[in-house]
Amino acid sequence: MKIDILIKNGLILKFDKKPTLNNIAITDGKILEIGTNLEQKYKAKLIIDATEKIVMPGFVNTHSHVAMSYFKGLADDLPLQEWLTKHIWPVEEKFLSEEFVKDAAIHGCAEMIKNGITTFNDMYFFGDQTAGSVEKIGIRAVLGEGVLDFPVANYQNADEIFAYIRKMHDKYKKSELIDFAVAPHAIYTCGKENLIKSKDLALELGILLHIHLSETKQEVDDCIKKTGLRPVEYLDSLGFFEGDVVVAHAIWLDESEQNILAKNNSSIAINTSSNLKIASGFDSFKSYLEHGVNLSIGTDGVASNNNLSMLQEISLTAKLQKALNNDPTILPAKEMIQIATIGGAKALNKNNQIGSIEVGKKADIIIVDTDCIEAQPMYDPYSHLVYSLASEQIKDVIINGKIVMKNRKLVNIDENEIIEKAKYYQRKIMEFNHIK
């Protein structure tokens, strides 16, 4: 039988058993078989020799703003309000357009793949343009169109955005790679009416709700002052958690809020780098785990993070949690890798399709080199992934059964073209900002 890809001799990370050397047959976008002697059984169009390599599910990044690529490192080490109002919002107001989003999104998607991300859950504007870039590069995405009470991008009001989401949902419903989602920006930018409309639309279309929540203490205090309820309680009072919900950040939750999320199978996208860097704060996730809240990992946008390395994100999160809890055993390496893969898949209600290496699942797989000084010796691949390795070692990326990065070179796009475009926008943004 002819198949698309055969991965041979890789150290395969299946979460239900010990890492084992094995082969994977991939065809029609899916994992057809995992086993020995597959090279005899199948004739593959592409054979990837994964000797001395880890073969694992791709990372699922559950909170991003992919088209903010060109704002990476534009302004740092500043108070949040100054950063937003004096730097980010002015350039967004000036530059945000369909063309800009298309270009910036392909840059962001390229950077995601370089970091082993095979699916991302985005929140931004002009999702149709992002979708075009997503399909071009071949990554999997859930594209949350931002909903706010005031005019943004090319929308005059939230109702226009809801109409747009309906249209996009319809346009991409047969896409193998793209889902749309409703992304009310936050409880401080969306009033009750638009939060409820967002939720109703998501339920009607059976799509995800994606919201920033409890990112700062200020947000929590303001919510209590205004509604008498904490943010999760407030959203719960609106029936917000009836569908599939990802709340991003969520570092200021009390136990009752954790209970609400757990009870509703809602998920948290942890964004440790961004939270620390902007000094939004941090929280121990021990109680979240004990309450059974599903955790996943987000990178946030590169304007605040400023990179898309999931390996850095899980390393940072694991280490910080150990210190915060005065307990080096919390969030061990294997659990962190699960949170960043199947945890993310669960958050997006896609754990039947992606997030682990299983026969019948979509082939979203990354291959990590261990035949290098940084990875040797290796006693435990999970430990190395979380504590020792970096994206440099992620060599090949397969998404939906197609190879999109081979030996760190992107397959479907010209990297130099992307770099030149970034430089072009950089010049324009610097001119606008009068940076000399």
Added chain:
Amino acid sequence: MKIDILIKNGLILKFDKKPTLNNIAITDGKILEIGTNLEQKYKAKLIIDATEKIVMPGFVNTHSHVAMSYFKGLADDLPLQEWLTKHIWPVEEKFLSEEFVKDAAIHGCAEMIKNGITTFNDMYFFGDQTAGSVEKIGIRAVLGEGVLDFPVANYQNADEIFAYIRKMHDKYKKSELIDFAVAPHAIYTCGKENLIKSKDLALELGILLHIHLSETKQEVDDCIKKTGLRPVEYLDSLGFFEGDVVVAHAIWLDESEQNILAKNNSSIAINTSSNLKIASGFDSFKSYLEHGVNLSIGTDGVASNNNLSMLQEISLTAKLQKALNNDPTILPAKEMIQIATIGGAKALNKNNQIGSIEVGKKADIIIVDTDCIEAQPMYDPYSHLVYSLASEQIKDVIINGKIVMKNRKLVNIDENEIIEKAKYYQRKIMEFNHIK
């Protein structure tokens, strides 16, 4: 005039002015000139085109255990005592030998260079063997021979170690790359007598003192109980800070201790990854900075960290400090880069020779690629180094005027040989540990 190396068209990070495109002429181990038109003026044996690259001083890693390479990832996510007594000490007891240290040290040195480290300040045993590996690979090092009250490695007592340090100091005194140092392990493994002898020897030979200090709260509590003094006060009462001192970790200091360090020009080696991962704790460094304590960055050994990425370490440290102080402006990117370079050089009392790019200083220089998707666009090279880039982008490393890594390939050693040796020791350690 003939010179060794010409670096042309690089974005040069000199801390006293804005990053500027320029050329650097290097000869006889030193920076001869920085300026335009150097290509016409000098005939270089090697020309490095640094177009679209950052040219900066190499990182100075002020706390490491370079020969612990083969214990990387051997045991993680464990309580400190279990990790030490059940995993690290047994394998050290079994395997530590001259041969082992020589092999493990070259692995560690190779990994340091891959991470842009041009000088490291080590603490371990069998320094003569480490020195051999250091010279072979061409890195700069201060080799602190560990002093403990009980027999270790091949020493029966501390006096043997002091004699060894004298011998090594003499043997390597003409070395361009190597200094020896006295490294009393900690106040809980060295009694008053050996701490004073360590200090006296360091003062006599004019070499560095390097000690673990106030890494855990337990250590502080025990010290107070035993001596009535906090650790820094206790060492001060012994005259320990009269010479050049690097204290590693130091996350449990009060203000009076910070004052003592500042007054004595003693330096701290910050080891954030290790402290978080083992759950030793963390401290805000705001007060340290206000008291004028010189800060530098250490990676600690790979048995606890588990990598040698200085970029990861400065990124983590900067972000954590912002969150701890609820202040995103603390430790801005340029300051972090200075801490990791000239701060480290100051800690080792070598800031007249290394740590910045200045005419007359040793040419310890790293070249970082920015012509890649992860680094584009680029508004500020300092921001990118701290928040966006990883060691993957460190392409070339020059130490003492000689190129030791070219386009991420080590020049003076065979990387495959090092990898094979690591696998050999891994098998032996796994056999010993009955890891299946």
